[in-house]
Amino acid sequence: MPVSVRRTVVIFPEHSRKVSVTVAASLEGTTPVLPGAPAPVVVAIDGPSGTGKSSTSKAVAAKLGLSYLDTGAQYRAITWWMLTHGVDVDDPAAVAEAAERPVIESGTDPSAPTITADGEDAGGPIRTPEVTAAVSAVSAVPEVRARITALQRHIADSAERGIVVEGRDIGTTVLPGADLKIFLTASPEARAARRGGELKAQNGQADLAATRQALLKRDQADSSRKTSPLAKADDAVEVDTTELTLEQVIECVVTLIEEKQRVA
Numbered sequence: 001m002p003v004s005v006r007r008t009v010v011i012f013p014e015h016s017r018k019v020s021v022t023v024a025a026s027l028e029g030t031t032p033v034l035p036g037a038p039a040p041v042v043v044a045i046d047g048p049s050g051t052g053k054s055s056t057s058k059a060v061a062a063k064l065g066l067s068y069l070d071t072g073a074q075y076r077a078i079t080w081w082m083l084t085h086g087v088d089v090d091d092p093a094a095v096a097e098a099a100e101r102p103v104i105e106s107g108t109d110p111s112a113p114t115i116t117a118d119g120e121d122a123g124g125p126i127r128t129p130e131v132t133a134a135v136s137a138v139s140a141v142p143e144v145r146a147r148i149t150a151l152q153r154h155i156a157d158s159a160e161r162g163i164v165v166e167g168r169d170i171g172t173t174v175l176p177g178a179d180l181k182i183f184l185t186a187s188p189e190a191r192a193a194r195r196g197g198e199l200k201a202q203n204g205q206a207d208l209a210a211t212r213q214a215l216l217k218r219d220q221a222d223s224s225r226k227t228s229p230l231a232k233a234d235d236a237v238e239v240d241t242t243e244l245t246l247e248q249v250i251e252c253v254v255t256l257i258e259e260k261q262r263v264a
């Protein structure tokens, strides 16, 4: 019979505004920890853009010696490949037909994650506005999702010490048996300010209203697609990062993982 725990973990008692999250964890199917050799832990971190998934996942994986997978980078890489190979990204049939063609490879070292398409470094080009504008349409195509999901599961299965996988559908679809699922949220204003800060650092300027609008448009597309939309898994811990520093979010996730490992 599945065992279930529900309790509140107060993460930052030293701060005047206490931050707490309610943990509902099912212990069913949890791999036992061997003495001296921690079992590989699989952590799924989902949420919309700008909630802190990448920064948090990388830092948590580095702290705990785990692998790290940025699944958004994979969808961006396949989108970039389509754009540079003359595939009409607004034609789902053309995208489906091309879905098997590129070789997408991810390096999972959290201190130096990499992404290539047909062996070519895609780390820079996948962050361009053209790719950002096209990625939701490409990632909505079921053939693309099937291909990338299989890749993600293979990478997670091969991670000897465990892995932090971040994206939109990791807890719901890709790794429904993950040991811990986190769903990060933040207000649209906070998310736009964070993305705006990045754009300002890159280009010396940022249009916050346009950034906010583009984020919300992508949220809407990602949440409403038929196949594997952006969604919180029923058993995910939701963490609202609006008022938290990145360090607080990292600490929160590390604490949740350690709690999970203790009860395993």
Ligand SMILES: Nc1ncnc2c1ncn2[C@@H]1O[C@H](COP(=O)(O)OP(=O)(O)O)[C@@H](O)[C@H]1O
Pocket (backbone or CB within 6 Å): 047, 048, 049, 050, 051, 052, 053, 054, 055, 056, 194, 195, 197, 198, 241, 244, 245, 246, 247, 249
């Ligand atoms: N809690 C936070 N407070 C302030 N800035 C943050 C926080 N979390 C992340 N950031 C910053 O916001 C930006 C977007 O974070 P990122 O991790 O890329 O989000 P996501 O992967 O969810 O799109 C980055 O510049 C990051 O440093």
Ligand SMILES: Nc1ccn([C@@H]2O[C@H](COP(=O)(O)OP(=O)(O)O)[C@@H](O)[C@H]2O)c(=O)n1
Pocket (backbone or CB within 6 Å): 048, 049, 050, 054, 071, 072, 073, 075, 076, 135, 136, 137, 139, 140, 166, 167, 168, 169, 170, 218, 222
């Ligand atoms: N698991 C995932 C991850 C990303 N994606 C798609 O890939 C896009 C880019 O993801 P990302 O994580 O790089 O986006 P940011 O949050 O970094 O802006 C998303 O807007 C989704 O369309 C997805 O469909 N499923």
